[in-house]
Each structure stands twice: as structure tokens, then as C-alpha cells.
Amino acid sequence: MVMIRVRSRDGLERVTVDNPHMTVSELNTQIEKQLRVPVSKQTLSRNQNLLLAKTPDDILRFTDMSNPQTLISSLGVSHGSMIYLAYEGERTVAGRAVNKAGSFGRKMTMDDLIAKQMRVSRQEKPHCESVSFDRDAASSFQHYVNESLAFAVKRGGFMYGTVSVDGKVDVNFIYEPPQQGTEENLILMRNPDEENLVEAIGLGLGMRKVGFIFTQTIGQNKKDYTLSNSEILQAAELHGQSGLKEWVTALVKLEVNEDGGADVHFEAFQMSDMCVRLFKEGWFETDIKGDADPKISRMKKDVVVGVKDTKEVDNDFFLVVVKIMDHQGPLSSTFPIENRNTPVTMRALKNHLDRTKSFPFVKRISDFHLLLLVAKYLDISSDVPALAECVQAQTTVPEGYQLLIESMASA
Template sequence: MVVIRVRTPFGMFRSSFDSTVKLVEVIRKVQEDLLKKNQEVDGPALFVVPKKSDSSPLPANKTVGELNFTDGQMLEMVGGYQSTIVEIPDSEKSIFDLPAIPYEIPRCALHGPDQSCVRCMTAKYIRVDRKEKADCVGVEADKKSVAVFKYNMEKNLGYSVQRLGILYGKKTEEGWLQVDFIYEPPQENSATDILLLRNETEQINADTIANSFGLTKIGCIIGQTAEDCEDEEFILTAQQILMSAEIKGEAEDFIILFSGIRDGTPFVEGFELTDQFYDLYKRRYFLPPKDDFFLQVKEPLWIEAKEEMEAEVEFFIAPVPLKEYRNDFRCEFPVENRQVKQSPEFLRTLIAQQPGARLVDLINDFHLLIFLGSFLGETDLAALCSEIQHGELAEGHELIIRNIAEA
């Protein structure tokens, strides 16, 4: 099976195909997917390989194998849809396409409505200052989970691309954020960017598992390239902090772990984005970034005693203390959405290698539960997590899991 990705004007299509399948069948499946999204199909489509000097359409009568497509092959759709202009409601528009929401300035009592003073001239700007100390007391990250993420960055990816994981955990009574799980969503990785791919079912399963154990989304971890880490002052790019704000959503507490390598030594550091950054983000002040180190804005900011239409990324980042701890969850099953795919064979091997262990103890693994979630409904998955906490599996769930292992 080969995973084929198709870039269309309406989003990314991604599916697996046998090498004997003809390209025309791939085209048909993409068009069926567009119809499900209420996009109108208009005649036959043509596929090309993006960024290739020879951009002539690929022959639709040839098979995936004959076209020598590799796993993860990227194609671009040309034609085969109706290019209609649809009025998009504000609720569905990107924050970059909407006007900023400026702060309301109280009327100055010193002058009339058609005059101005120094107070009013400076009050209309948002003042941006560096923040030296984070609000978060600190982060305690599970050693196993972080080690598995770092291992993939070092041994499999060679710190050659960026990669992202979503952190799940809780806030302790002392105010520390405790990281227990790292979920790695579907994504495309390059040396300069991370493109998150939507898988709503898997994301719901990740949230269900976390919530069942009393955990919630508390941050993200970003693996950086070795080249970026050569600069000792480098932390995060403008695009990465905007992506982090989108991932945060309505989460109350949110931190960012930076995973990199410098002078041959892997490391992880903790940071948080300032409240002022999140406020500006909600007010839609930011424009799509033009470079890695500056955020362009729609309305002027007051930075270091002058008006600016861009701000350095470092103005919105504060370091957070980080230390290790160990939780009781296992972290042995292959991680979701990596090059090595999760499969029943890994579950079968896990059970066979520890014949004396109870099944309820073996499946106390976030990544294994993500895999089992693809066979179970949301309700059954939550029930399974509850059984793990109580240390006893229902007979039906144990039978299902053993059947999955033997598939």
C-alpha cells in the first residue's frame, strides 16, 4: 500500500492505494471526497507532480506502481472541479483575513473631539514589553514520553525536519504543569514548516483518553532542526507561535517544549507565550509572517518608544523551569502517525513477550489506546480507560483486544 497525498483547492486529500490501482481510480476517489464536502465536480481532473520542471499531466490509465509513486507521494489537482466564488461567513474566515479589533480608548478630558494631545497619541498604541519571568511555576514532563519524542527526532529524522506533538497533563496543587502524554497528530514535516493534517476521529480519541484519566491539553512540543539550533538565541519561529496559539484554543494553561540538538547533545527547554500575545491573537492583530523572527501586525504597536508594524518573536516568549518526573503509564507501543505504522502485530508481540502480565497492565499505554480507539467507539474507549484505572478489564473488552491482536 502507498499513501498518496493530493493538494486540491479545497484542502489536502490523503489515502492509501494498492500499487495495482490506476491513477484514474485515485482521481475518482478524490472527486468523491470533494462531493462529500459539497464541492461541485466538473469533468475529468488532471494530476501533476508539484514543483517538477515537467508539469505535464500524469497518464490516468497507468497504475500507481507503473508511475513509481513512493509512500507519501504528493500530487496536485488541476481541473476537475468548479471554481465558484462562495461568500465565506466571518466565523469561518482565517484570522488573517479579518480586521483587527483595536482597544477602546477612553475620551480624553483635556480637549475636544477634533483635537489631540500627547496622551491620546500614545494611548492609541498597544505597548509591547519583554517579559522576563513566566506566569507558569514550571513544567514536570514524563521522562519516558519526552525520550520517545527525542529518539524519533534524533534517530529517525536526524533533526532534519520540524515536528510537533500535543501535550496532555494536569496542573498540580503547587502550580506546576505535569505532562503525562504526547500525542503526535497527522502532519507533514519539512525543515521550514509543519503542516497539520486533520483527523477529527483520532483527535477526539486522544481527548477522550486524556479526559478519562483526568488530564487535559496543556501545551505542545516542537522538534527543531539541527541547523536552526546552531543559533543559540533561536527558540521558536513566528509561524510556530501562531500555530501554537491555534492549538491552544480555549485551554487555560499552555506551555511549549522546545526539543533540539546543539553541539551533538539533544536537549529540551520549556517556554510559555505571554498573555499579551494571546490577547493580540484573539484581537486578530497578526498578519501571515514574512520571516521566522518577526510578527507583522495590522495595527501599529508601541515598542521601545517608537511605532512599529512588526514585533520580534522574542517579545512574546518567556522561559519556564523544566524538570523530569515519571508517571505510571507505559510508553512502549509505536507512536501514532510515524513512518512505522501501528498494527495488530505489535499488540500481539507485546502480549507474547510478557505472558505473565495482566492485559489490563499491558494496555496502560496512551499510544496503544490511540490504536485501540480506531476499533472502538468513543463510549467504549472511555469505558476501557475507566477499567484500566480500576485495574480490571470487562470480559468483552479483553476478548475484543485479544481478537485485534490476532487479526
Template sequence: MLIRLRSRDGLERIQLEDGASVTAFMLAIQQQLGVPLEQQRISRDPALLTAKDGAGISLLNDYREAPLQSLGVTHGDLLFLLYDMERQVAPAYKPGPLDSNRPFGSKVTMADIIAKQRRVERQDKATVEGVSFDRAAANAFQQYCNSALAFSIKRGGICYGTVGEDNIVRVEFVFEPPQQGSQDELLLERGTPQEAQADFLAGVLGLQKVGWVFCQANKERDWIVSSGELQAMAAMQDEMGPKSVTVLVTWDANDHGGNVHFEAFQCSEQAVQLYKDGWFVPESEPSGISKMRNPKEPNVEQAVIVASKDADSVDNDWFLCACAILDHTGPLLSSFPVENRLIPQSASSLRDHLRKHSSLPYSSRLADLHLLLWLAGQPNLDQADMLAIVEAVREKAELMEGYKVIIDSIAGV
């Protein structure tokens, strides 16, 4: 049973076995509160605490062998304890998360409670009408994920393209930065000089970052994206703007083997804001549920309201907005080997590419951003040279003879 014990220092509680005697009670006080037996004076009379020395007050100490229940003491009763030593007693009441910075005596209103929670709403539709992926670029990405990696690990890339007046995102080029992938994790090395060079070259061609693409490893799951993937999507959307998208590539197994499947999504605008504000709890294991925590009120257990119910987590699907997925034939080639893959790019790659497209005008043969990005890393060409080459590609103009000689020399033709 539990006995409440009031002393001059505060209110405390003692846990006892049912049927405990006064002696057992006193020993428990000594063990749990640190008050020696010889200092304890215990009574049911509150006058004990105001008397000078407890004289004239009926004490339970006089009935040490008697069970507490025989003296009328039952579970939850309040007794009084007097002693001479100095002690510090922890407050019996501990402020809850809703009491922080609240003046004494003020009331907790429903508005106070709601202010510490975030109502999570579904977004009706994406901010773009759809995503159209250049066929050659899409094929180059999925073929590597399928043939080289067998969808055994995750792989990702940054999408460059345009957003048209029809509000459709058109992906023309995928830059694959250095990265580390596993079945559950994907770490892209961002902000590298190579990525800055890709930004420059794509910009000359009138392209900008419009999102990213990644493939999931071929493992059983019962969700579309994990919490970690959702947070990565929100980070990309925060970086690249509200019109940026995520393209998800998966392996769809069937009786005939399987097919590669492309899907396009955006995060809801609220998901992006929740990510920026630090509401997502990092996941320990991949899951289709995101744990949520109010970063300003971390002790609030159910920090969100979902479908009019208090909750501590949100189904990731709640944050997703599906986009129509289309394809098109863009203005660029995608036959040059892609950067940062297992097989490196080389001068022989350039030679094979130029021969393969020998029927095209020279500037059109160079209309492959993977090739241009590799050329930009060659010591024979500086930024000004690359600007002139890419402008000729953009305008489909005749390339200066000097640049042809340099490029042919690099290729060994």
C-alpha cells in the same frame, strides 16, 4: 525645480528642470496636467483667477523664450493658471492615518496618537511554575525526531496531562496527529475523529490538553522561535487556556556530535491577545522578529511602542516566558508504536507489546494511550467497550475476561 500652480479647480505641482523657460513650463503643464497650450494663461498675479477673462493681467505667456528665473520665478513659487476647460483636481492634502473620522478643525493630541498604537510590555514570569515531562513520553518523541527524521524537518504533537496544585504542568502523553512538516513549516491536522477519540480516552484517565511539543529542524538560526512559531504558540495557548505550555525540542551540536535539548515556554498573555486581534503580520521568511500592524489602523507605520520607542516590529523573545523543565515517571507506558508515523501500527505491534509486559496485570499492560487509541479504531470494539477497558486501566482493576479474549484475538495470541 518645483512650481506650485493654483487654478480655479485647486492647487497642483509641476516638476521642471532648473533653468527651464516659460515654453518648457507650458509644455510641462500640458503633459503633466492635460491643459492644452492654447488654453493656458499664466501669471504671478492672483487677480487672474477672479478676472472675467484675464484681461489686463500681466501674463508669463508673453515671455515664452525667457527662463523662468529671469522673470523672478524660483523653486517653490506659487503661480496662477486660468483655462476654460472643466477638470477634476485631486486634493493637495491627503488625510493621514491619524485623521480618519476626525472632525474638521479638531486637533490631534498625543492621546489620539497613542490610541492608535499598542504598548508592548514584557511579562515578568510564566503563569505556571514549570513543566514536568514523563520520561518515556519525552524519549519516544525525541527519539523519533532524532533517529528517524535526523531533525531534518519539524514534527509536533499535542500534550495531555494535568496541572497540579503546585502549578506545575505534568505531561503524560503526546498525541501525534497527521501532519506535514518541512524545515520551516509545520501543519498539524487538527479536529480529526482520531483527535476526538484521544480527548475521550485521555479524559477517562483524568488527563486534558495542556499544550504542545514540537521539534525544530537542524538548521542555523539566531533566534529561539520564529514569528510563525510564536503565532502557533499563541494559537495553542488561546485554545487550551492560560496554563498551557509549549515544549521545544532541538538538536544542540557540539564537538562530540550533539545532544537533544528540551525547553519549555509560554507566550505572554499580551502576545495571545495581539494574535487574537490580528496584529501579527504573516512572515514571508522565518525570522526572530515579528512585524506588527494595527488591524483597525493599518496605515499607521509604527503601530507599537516597545521600551518607550515607536516601532513596527517586536523581537520574539519579548513575548516569551521561560518555564522550568523537569521530568518524572508517570502512570502510563509509552512503548506501543506511536500513531501517524512512517511505520504504521499493527496487530503484531499489539502482540509484541503484550508479550513485552507479560509480567504485569492485564489492565496494566494496556496502560498505554497509543495502544488504547489504536484499539479504539478496531471494528471489534465500540465506544462503550473502550470506556469499560479504560476505566479498568485507570482503576488498575481486573479486566473482564471477554475483553481479554477480544484483545488477544486481535493480537493473534
């Protein structure tokens, strides 16, 4: 049994045939029988531009399937193949009348056809089995936005860790790039040189970038959405850039508890495959007007949601919930963190080394944020990965590196 897909001005339909080597004439007969389009009214082609033809003369130019004795297999038509059908007149499709204006009817444009394929529905299962946060890294991030920023402005960072073969993501440190946060928006001022250092450290630690974490403000909590339209755009862009199917988007916010107080709450999502695809292909309206509903993402062209063609999609359709866990990772998170209100200086390095001098040296430097400060004075291609590898394996740090770091602290 062979299934052939037939796309016409009415959308996508299917024809089932027994013989994969039948002639075009026999296929015409099956289309008449199964789709109720008379053979005399049919024009078939493997060229999708047939559906854009506006006049009978235009249609007659498509001759690749015009010979009734040609075997369909010689045209590359086999199980699952797509062919295109133009026809005159009217017919009933799936129990409903299809009313076409004019003898050849209103032809669907390619945009119409593409929109019919862009069906937005909820993705039931994430590619990421779960996400587990290192307790110290998560605590340091949420403590800063709670105590220092009071959840008044947004804050974000990139999560680094590992992905297991079964799709479990472990987040072991959070890198906070230069940024500017307001109550509604988060602008990441990416520093390629610094991010190259972060990647080199991650490589030495056996870790990679696995997601994006950001906060919502108290003002946002009063609004009725999970993620705003601007947050959807930012999250979809970063997810798309990552090339990682298990990429996680994490949200941190304050929620009112049963006693009327406020608790810090973590949520984790993946952006749906369709969301990332729509963003990559430029379907999203990225110029968000001031009066736009923040819980709705607007498209440049119609997509199908349920049975409705629309340019407006509820943001929740794009979110796939990910289970959250926690763990104690291999790194500490006590060293001052980059790109916050207070610059990190060598004084911080000295204080940290003095405070931890009872530990082995490799243990004293087992903190991503310390490694990032030190890495700015090392060779990115050799020294940075080598030092990070010592931390990963918890092996003795070569004396040259130890003396260099101690001299930095004493400068």
C-alpha cells in the same frame, strides 16, 4: 480620594478629586488645575467617539457632560472611570511640548488610541509554575526525531497530562497527529475523529491537553532566534485555542556540547498573555514573506515596545520561560506510535501482548498509543472512557474487553 482617568488626543492621564459627588463644573476646574487645560477650551464626554470629532460642530454634538451643574456621580463617573476630553490649542504634557496643527489639532484615531494600549513588554512570570515530562514519553519523542528524522524535518505533538492547583503541569503522554514537516515549517493535518478518541482516552485517564511540543531542525539551529516568526504564530494560535492559562509550549533541538558533539535539549515556554491577545485580535501579519527576518514578528498596526511605536517585535518579547522537570508517569511508552513513517497494525498489538504476557492485563495495556489503536474499534462514549478508567485505577479489566483486545491481536 477618587481617581478619574482622562483620555485625550495626548493619551491617558489621571485627575484626582476629593469629592465623588462634585459637579461637572468642579471637575472642569480640577482638569484645568491638574492637566493645564483651560475650562473654556474643554469639552468632556463619556463617549470615546469625541476623540474622533474633526470640527467644532462635530464636538458640540457631545452634550452628555455639557451641563456644568450636573453631578458626575449621576453620569456614572466614579473612582477609576474613564472620561474623554477634547480641547483647543496647545499645552505641555509631562514636561514636553505637544504641538498640534490647527486650532483643534490633529485628532488621534481610535487605532492610535488602541495602539497606545498595546504595549509589548516582557512578561516576567509564567502562569505555569513548572512542567515535568514523563521520562519515557519524552525519550520516545526525542529518540524518533533524532534517530529516524535526524532533526532534518520538523515534528510536533500535543502533550497530555494534569495541572495542579498551584500551576504545576505534568506531561504523561504525547499524541502525534498526522502532519507534514519541512526544515522550516510544521503543518498539522488535524484529524477530528482521531482527536476525539484521544480526548476520550484522556478523560478516562484523568488527563487533559496541556501543551504543544515541537522540534527545530539542524538548519534552524544555525539561525539566531529562539522561536521563528512562523513558530510564534503556530504556538500562539494553539495556546489561544486551548483556553488553558497554564498551557506550555515545548521545544526540542540539538545543541553542540563542550566536546563538539550534539545533545538533545528541551526548552519550555508560555506564550505571553499579550502575545495570545494580539493573535486572537488579529494583529499579527500571518503572510510571512520569504525575505522576512525570522526572529521578528510583524504587526498589522503599530504597538508600543519600550518608548517606540513599531510594527516589528522581537519574538523573545513573547516568550516566558518555564522551569523543566521530569518524572516517571503512570503509563508506559513502548507501543508503536501513531502517524509516523510506519503504520501501526494489529501485528504490533499481538507482538506487544506476547512480549508482556507475564504482567497483569491492565498493566499490559497501560500505554496511551495502544489504547488509541484499540479505541478505534470501541464505542467512544462508553467503552473508551471505561477502559481508560481501568488503566488509570489499575483495576481488573472486564473480561469482555480483554477478550475483544486479544481477538483484535489475533485477527
